Amino acid sequence: xxxxxxxxxxxxxxxxxxxxxxxxxxxxxxxxxxxxxxxxxxxxxxxxxxxxxxxxxxxxxxxxxxxxxxxxxxxxxxxxxxxxxxxxxxxxxxxxxxxxxxxxxxxxxxxxxxxxxxxxxxxxxxxxxxxxxxxxxxxxxxxxxxxxxxxxxxxxxxxxxxxxxxxxxxxxxxxxxxxxxxxxxxxxxxxxxxxxxxxxxxxxxxxxxxxxxxxxxxxxxxxxxxxxxxxxxxxxxxxxxxxxxxxxxxxxxxxxxxxxxxxxxxxxxxxxxxxxxxxxxxxxxxxxxxxxxxxxxxxxxxxxxxxxxxxxxxxxxxxxxxxxxxxxxxxxxxxxxxxxxxxxxxxxxxxxxxxx
Numbered sequence: 001x002x003x004x005x006x007x008x009x010x011x012x013x014x015x016x017x018x019x020x021x022x023x024x025x026x027x028x029x030x031x032x033x034x035x036x037x038x039x040x041x042x043x044x045x046x047x048x049x050x051x052x053x054x055x056x057x058x059x060x061x062x063x064x065x066x067x068x069x070x071x072x073x074x075x076x077x078x079x080x081x082x083x084x085x086x087x088x089x090x091x092x093x094x095x096x097x098x099x100x101x102x103x104x105x106x107x108x109x110x111x112x113x114x115x116x117x118x119x120x121x122x123x124x125x126x127x128x129x130x131x132x133x134x135x136x137x138x139x140x141x142x143x144x145x146x147x148x149x150x151x152x153x154x155x156x157x158x159x160x161x162x163x164x165x166x167x168x169x170x171x172x173x174x175x176x177x178x179x180x181x182x183x184x185x186x187x188x189x190x191x192x193x194x195x196x197x198x199x200x201x202x203x204x205x206x207x208x209x210x211x212x213x214x215x216x217x218x219x220x221x222x223x224x225x226x227x228x229x230x231x232x233x234x235x236x237x238x239x240x241x242x243x244x245x246x247x248x249x250x251x252x253x254x255x256x257x258x259x260x261x262x263x264x265x266x267x268x269x270x271x272x273x274x275x276x277x278x279x280x281x282x283x284x285x286x287x288x289x290x291x292x293x294x295x296x297x298x299x300x301x302x303x304x305x306x307x308x309x310x311x312x313x314x315x316x317x318x319x320x321x322x323x324x325x326x327x328x329x330x331x332x333x334x335x336x337x338x339x340x341x342x343x344x345x346x347x348x349x350x351x352x353x354x355x356x
Contacts, residue, residue, distance in 0.1 A: 003031035004335055007066045007090075009058050009081065010073030011035035011046060014165050015095055018324040019070055024048055028332070036062060060084035068331045071095055072324065086123045091334055093126045093327045100127040100220055107223050109134055110329045111271045112141040119334040126330055129224060130216040131322030132156050132236065135245055137224060138272065138294040138321065139314045142265040144225060148254030150307060151231040154217070157239045157246040158200065159285065160193050162318050167193070168242055175240070193240055200236035211236060244285035245322065247314040256308045259301040271321070272296050288315040292325055 006023070010016040016035075023030065035046055036058040045052040056062055058077065063069060063085040071078050071094040078098040085092050099105045106117045107127045119126075129137075136154055143149070160167035170188035177194070178184055184192035191198040202212030210218075213236040222228050239246075259277070267274045275283055275297035283295035298313040316322055 004067040005032045005034070005065060006030050006331070007034040007036055007063060007069040007085075009036045009069060009071045009077065011055055012037045012041040012044065013072055014161055014168075014319055015323045016070075016072035017046075018319045019072055019328060020046060020048055022320070022324055022328055026328075028328070034062070034066065060088075063088045063090050066090045068093065068335065070324075070327050070331065072327075082125055086125050089123045091119075091122060091124050091126070091331075093128060093330050093334075095128045095323050095327055097130065097216065098127075099125050100129065100216075101223065102127070107220060108330050108333075109137055109141070109224060109326060110333050111269065112137050113224050113226075114330070114333055119337050124334075126334070128323065128327045128330065129220045130213070131162060131316075131318035132158065132213060132234075132245055132247070133217050133220040133224070134322050134326055135294055135314060135316035135318065136217065136247055136249060137221060138269075138316065139247075139249065139266075139296050139312055140251055142269045142272070143251065143253070143257075143262060143310060146261070146265045147257045147308070149225070149227070149230055149251055150254050151233070151252040152221070153233045153250045154235070155248045156200075156213075156234065156236045157241070157248075157285075158213075158236060159241045159243050159245055159318060160189075160238065161243050162238075162245065163188070163201070171240060171242060189238065193238060195240060197237055197239050200238060202236075210234075241285045243317065243319065244288045244315055245318045246283075246285055247316075248311075249314060250309055250311045252306070253308045253310060256303055257301060257310070259299055262301055262310055263299055266296055266299070274299075283313060283315040285315055288317055290320070291317055292320055294321060 008016050035053050035055045037055040041055050042057045044055045068091045069085050075096040075098040078094045078096040082092045100107050105127050160171045171193050174194035184194050186192050200211050200213040204211050214234040217234045218232045222230050266272050273293040273295045282297040288295045294316040300311040302309045
C-alpha cells in the first residue's frame with residue numbers, strides 16, 4: 001500500500017486537533033505525521049495513536065520530505081509558509097482565507113466540485129472553503145446539479161468555536177458569570193456571547209453593508225459552482241452554541257421540483273444525513289456535533305409564479321466537515337488520483353454519522 005507523509009500546521013488549534021483526531025480514527029495510510037506550531041507551542045507533545053508526537057516550529061525547512069501539508073492556521077501563517085512549502089514540492093491544503101479567491105487556486109468541496117479539479121501538479125496550493133460555505137453547498141450541491149440554483153437566501157447561526165478555542169473559553173466564562181448573577185459582558189467578541197445573539201464580528205464592507213463572512217459565502221459559492229451570476233443573500237450571526245453551525249436556507253430553482261424529488265437527491269448524497277420530514281425531531285447543533293455528515297431537515301417546497309422555492313434547515317460540524325474533514329478528504333482525493341493503479345479512494349473515508 002502507498003503511504004504518504006503529512007504535516008499539520010497549527011496542530012495545537014481546534015481545527016488542527018480535529019484533523020489529528022480524524023487521521024488517527026480513520027487509519028489513513030500515513031508513513032509519517034509531523035505536527036507544526038508556533039514558537040510558543042513548539043516542544044509540546046500531542047497524543048496520537050498509542051503515543052505522542054512532538055510539535056516542531058513551523059519554518060520553511062520543516063517541509064522537506066513532506067508530501068501533503070494541511071494548514072490549520074490563520075491567513076498570516078498561510079501567506080508566509082504555504083508558498084515556501086509548495087516550492088519544495090509539497091501539496092498544500094489551506095483552511096484559511098488566504099488563497100481562496102486566487103486565480104488558479106482550486107477551491108474544493110469534494111462532493112460538490114471535486115471531479116472537475118486538476119490535482120496532478122505537485123507543489124500545488126489548494127484552498128478549503130469557509131466553513132459556512134461548505135455546510136451550505138453540501139446541502140445545496142445535489143439540488144443545484146438536478147434543478148439549478150437561481151437564488152439563495154441563507155441565515156446562519158454560527159457557533160463560537162468558529163472563532164477558535166478562545167471563543168469556547170469566552171462562552172463558558174460568560175455563562176458562568178451570568179449564572180452567578182452578573183450581567184453579561186463581552187470577553188472576546190464585540191458583544192457578550194452568553195445569552196445573546198449578534199451579527200458576525202467580521203468587518204463590514206461600507207459599500208455593500210455585508211460583513212466579511214457574508215462576502216465569503218457569496219464569492220466562494222460562485223467560484224465553487226462556476227456561476228458568477230448566482231444571487232446569494234446571506235445574513236451571518238453568532239449564537240451561544242459551542243460547536244456546529246446551523247443554517248436556514250431558501251433556494252429558488254431554475255426548474256420546478258416536488259418535495260419528493262428534492263428529498264430523493266438529498267438522500268442519495270453520502271455527505272448528507274437527511275432527517276424524516278414528519279418525524280418528531282429535527283437536526284440540532286448538539287446532535288450534529290462530532291459527526292461528519294451535514295444534517296438536513298424540514299424540507300419544504302413551494303411553487304409560485306416566480307419559480308420553485310426550496311427551504312431547508314441544516315446543521316453541520318464546522319470543525320469537521322466545515323474544516324478538518326473536508327481538507328483531509330481533499331488530501332485523499334489528491335493522493336488517490338496521483339497513484340495510478342492504486343486502490344486508494346475517497347470513498348474509503350466516506351463520512352460517518354450518528355444514527356438518527
